[in-house]
Amino acid sequence: MSDLFSIAEKDETPRVEKSDSAFRTISEVSSELGVPQHVLRFWESRFSQIRPMKRGGGRRYYRPEDVALLKRIKVLLYTDGLTIKGVQKLLRDGSEGSSPEPESPKVSDKPLMERKELERVLADLTALRDDLRAALSVAANG
Numbered sequence: 001m002s003d004l005f006s007i008a009e010k011d012e013t014p015r016v017e018k019s020d021s022a023f024r025t026i027s028e029v030s031s032e033l034g035v036p037q038h039v040l041r042f043w044e045s046r047f048s049q050i051r052p053m054k055r056g057g058g059r060r061y062y063r064p065e066d067v068a069l070l071k072r073i074k075v076l077l078y079t080d081g082l083t084i085k086g087v088q089k090l091l092r093d094g095s096e097g098s099s100p101e102p103e104s105p106k107v108s109d110k111p112l113m114e115r116k117e118l119e120r121v122l123a124d125l126t127a128l129r130d131d132l133r134a135a136l137s138v139a140a141n142g
Contacts, residue, residue, distance in 0.1 A: 023053065023061040032067070033074055043073060046084055049091055 018024070030037045044050050049069055052060040062070070076082045076090065 021064055023063060024067055026052075026060045026062070029062050029067055029070060033070060035070075035074060040070065043070065047073060047088065047091060 018028075024032070026037050026040055030040060033040075044052070047069075050066050050073075052062045052066055054060055073087055076087045077084070082090070
């Protein structure tokens with residue numbers, strides 16, 4: 001019995017690394033991105049820019065450009081917090097279409113700008129609160 005386990009554990013099927021220009025199956029892309037296959041199919045329905053080749057039986061083969069775009073979409077949705085509509089607008093307007101790399105300065109600067117704006121609004125509201133407290137204190141004591 002122990003021989004069976006040792007044989008199963010020794011199943012060392014050599015895995016060949018694909019080149020960067022090779023097409024990927026949906027399961028390979030799913031594993032690489034850490035996203036379920038049904039999510040990739042959903043994104044295909046929402047983003048017309050993703051156009052995997054389909055072979056017999058409907059098998060999808062993603063081009064390197066598709067994989068790069070899917071990586072960018074994942075960052076925009078999961079890291080930057082954009083909505084599907086927000087990402088669609090970015091892609092439609094072309095600000096992301098030509099360079100789907102995660103290091104795009106236009107998108108990565110946006111959350112920082114929004115944060116600075118929110119910090120400014122918070123400071124204004126805090127100052128307004130303090131002014132109201134002071135006015136209420138004067139009214140209560142006066």
